[in-house]
């Protein structure tokens with residue numbers, strides 16, 4: 146079976162997404178809206194138009210088109226004389242993606258690397274994701290996933306059962322704060338972390354250090370109190386996120 150999924154990037158030679166030489170594939174669509182998100186083009190599950198620096202808003206690309214239903218934007222892209230538009234998001238079948246990611250299988254093996262599935266939130270496309278993981282594993286490729294942990298229990302169990310390593314976020318310990326800054330409750334995430342602990346799958350929890358939001362003494366103490374020693378790694382704040390919001394015509398509220 147080969148169903149279609151929506152991705153927005155494939156990054157080769159990734160060094161921060163697990164051991165060895167890895168390729169990271171970014172799934173499009175996320176149920177969270179973290180105010181610090183550095184991949185805002187990964188939130189919407191559909192293709193989106195992005196405008197590169199230098200766009201003078203001349204309007205040629207919009208002539209006769211409101212960009213609401215026109216994805217994948219072929220006509221609009223061709224309309225820009227300077228080539229300043231790009232589309233984030235395209236459909237691909239699990240067969241085609243697995244074939245593409247498997248081309249470097251020897252390199253992964255030699256370096257102790259593999260493929261990391263990130264996003265967005267990969268668990269939003271569970272059937273496509275599971276098909277991909279099954280195909281990669283049948284090619285002997287080490288598979289890791291980066292997830293917010295926000296998913297139904299059944300989907301979470303099914304996916305981690307196909308992973309060699311899981312990175313699962315634990316951003317904020319307080320549920321009210323979690324809702325305030327990500328748009329969703331942390332209860333399903335905490336439940337899934339329990340499932341992860343019991344699964345026997347290798348994992349790491351991750352807390353991004355966002356100034357004044359997740360890096361507060363209260364949050365870090367609370368996270369320490371509900372996690373095991375050595376279970377959490379802390380990620381530095383990515384200051385470069387703002388530019389992508391501008392390209393999407395959105396406001397970066399953390400500016």
Ligand code: SF4
Pocket residue numbers: 175176177178179181182183184185187188264265266293
């Ligand atoms: S979970 Fe990740 S992709 Fe989703 S909004 Fe938060 S930071 Fe962005």
